[in-house]
Amino acid sequence: MADQLPNTPMLDELEKGKWPSFVKEIKTAAASNDMSKDLLGILEKSYSEKIGHWKHGGIVGVLGYGGGVIGRYCDVPKEFPGVSHFHTMRVNMPAAWFYTSDALRTIADIWEKHGSGLTNMHGSTGDIILLGTTTDELEPTFQELAQEGFDIGGSGSDLRTPSCCNGMARCEWACYDTMKACYDLTMHFQDELHRPAFPYKYKFKFAGCPNDCVASIARADMSFIGVWRDEIQIDQEKVKEHIDKGVDIVNDVILRCPGQCMKWDGKKLEIEDEYCRHCMHCINVLNKGLKPGKDRGCMILIGSKAPIVEGAQLSSVLVPFMKMEEPYDELKDLVERIWDIWCEEGKARERVGEFIQRVGLGNFLEAIEVEPLPEMIAHPRENPYVFYEEYYEEGDDDDEEEEEE
Amino acid sequence: MADKLTVDEVADQMYKMVADSQGQKKLKPGDLTKAMKEINGDKVDRKLCKDAIRSLIESGRCVYTYFGGSYIELPHKEGASND
Numbered sequence: 089m090a091d092q093l094p095n096t097p098m099l100d101e102l103e104k105g106k107w108p109s110f111v112k113e114i115k116t117a118a119a120s121n122d123m124s125k126d127l128l129g130i131l132e133k134s135y136s137e138k139i140g141h142w143k144h145g146g147i148v149g150v151l152g153y154g155g156g157v158i159g160r161y162c163d164v165p166k167e168f169p170g171v172s173h174f175h176t177m178r179v180n181m182p183a184a185w186f187y188t189s190d191a192l193r194t195i196a197d198i199w200e201k202h203g204s205g206l207t208n209m210h211g212s213t214g215d216i217i218l219l220g221t222t223t224d225e226l227e228p229t230f231q232e233l234a235q236e237g238f239d240i241g242g243s244g245s246d247l248r249t250p251s252c253c254n255g256m257a258r259c260e261w262a263c264y265d266t267m268k269a270c271y272d273l274t275m276h277f278q279d280e281l282h283r284p285a286f287p288y289k290y291k292f293k294f295a296g297c298p299n300d301c302v303a304s305i306a307r308a309d310m311s312f313i314g315v316w317r318d319e320i321q322i323d324q325e326k327v328k329e330h331i332d333k334g335v336d337i338v339n340d341v342i343l344r345c346p347g348q349c350m351k352w353d354g355k356k357l358e359i360e361d362e363y364c365r366h367c368m369h370c371i372n373v374l375n376k377g378l379k380p381g382k383d384r385g386c387m388i389l390i391g392s393k394a395p396i397v398e399g400a401q402l403s404s405v406l407v408p409f410m411k412m413e414e415p416y417d418e419l420k421d422l423v424e425r426i427w428d429i430w431c432e433e434g435k436a437r438e439r440v441g442e443f444i445q446r447v448g449l450g451n452f453l454e455a456i457e458v459e460p461l462p463e464m465i466a467h468p469r470e471n472p473y474v475f476y477e478e479y480y481e482e483g484d485d486d487d488e489e490e491e492e493e
Numbered sequence: 494m495a496d497k498l499t500v501d502e503v504a505d506q507m508y509k510m511v512a513d514s515q516g517q518k519k520l521k522p523g524d525l526t527k528a529m530k531e532i533n534g535d536k537v538d539r540k541l542c543k544d545a546i547r548s549l550i551e552s553g554r555c556v557y558t559y560f561g562g563s564y565i566e567l568p569h570k571e572g573a574s575n576d
Contacts, residue, residue: 143573145559152550154557165575172575244563245521283547284563285522431523437562
């Protein structure tokens with residue numbers, strides 16, 4: 089059992105201040121756990137030497153799965169034997185991160201029994217991250233988690249654990265049931281989640297409205313953002329209440345509208361919905377005065393990623409509107425068409441956004457059998473060397489040459 | 494249309510590929526699938542290849558590894574592992 093904590097003057101600095109400190113939490117765990125004690129030691133060593141002492145990747149996992157476990161070893165095992173193996177497990181979180189306290193205690197108990205007891209709730213993927221265990225403990229941990237109804241999540245070149253905002257569970261603006269869609273697609277694509285078969289990672293994120301609380305537009309290869317296609321619902325009385333309470337409707341709402349589609353004559357708010365960009369700003373400011381329309385579904389965007397092989401990208405529109413109704417067949421079919429072409433033609437470590445850039449949006453759309461639409465581009469084309477097939481037929485070149493002669 | 498190969502036949506072909514390239518080139522599941530299609534043409538499809546990979550992994554003949562991406566290799570002692 090852990091006795092004296094290592095001397096950690098640099099880490100101690102991170103305990104100062106009002107905010108929560110991971111150092112404080114590791115020290116608490118270190119009182120009863122050698123793994124956490126050596127974690128403090130190796131972190132202090134890394135901070136003072138400015139060198140990372142972790143080796144990452146390799147062969148570790150649970151039987152039958154290719155994802156969900158991230159192998160980690162330290163390169164100074166004699167000095168810090170407690171963290172000689174320090175593998176991470178990703179556990180698939182419940183949709184929108186709703187737990188009972190019993191469920192949380194169950195996870196904590198399993199992890200204290202088999203690992204360091206340290207968790208990260210939650211990682212940037214959204215998973216429950218269980219930090220630090222040995223190779224021998226991976227399978228028993230997995231089996232116990234499975235008995236309690238938990239499964240491990242995605243990692244490596246597979247479908248990463250899908251995540252969603254809390255949608256209709258708590259939010260009046262949700263344009264579709266994000267939790268239901270997230271759960272349904274997670275269950276449908278279990279094979280892709282556990283058995284890496286892609287050129288690189290692929291992420292789904294489900295946001296109920298364009299506020300995009302899960303930041304899907306920046307973080308998911310495929311974002312499903314709730315949207316409406318009819319008129320914004322207006323309650324003029326509630327709008328007036330906001331104004332009576334001091335909202336400056338002209339400066340705070342009308343002039344900030346990116347579509348410039350709103351008019352206020354001092355008594356009545358009018359919206360030209362065909363110019364609405366669905367940015368949600370007016371709905372956010374005039375809460376209850378304005379609501380998303382009634383004909384709701386989702387917009388599908390594709391391609392965002394953080395910078396690794398190439399620079400960061402935001403997603404762009406692939407399908408401007410799709411009804412999100414069970415069993416989501418249209419959506420699943422689209423996903424599989426994308427995976428077919430990406431798996432066939434994608435290079436190793438090439439995200440789907442990079443793949444689209446390489447082959448060109450036109451070729452990609454043709455391969456997945458989606459018609460090009462104006463919503464897919466940010467602004468009219470600037471490149472004059474683009475030819476549309478309907479205006480450019482075989483033989484045109486010869487005709488032009490003949491005319492020149 | 495050509496008769497499809499069985500899952501075991503495809504798994505054996507994949508296993509040989511993995512074994513032959515062990516220590517020289519790491520193969521991704523996609524590399525194996527593409528190679529099977531190239532060798533066997535209509536006798537295999539993506540679903541059959543997926544089943545063959547699953548059979549290789551679940552039988553323990555091959556394992557998934559991660560080195561900046563996911564690969565399929567023969568089981569071996571983990572190089573980075575500390576005894």
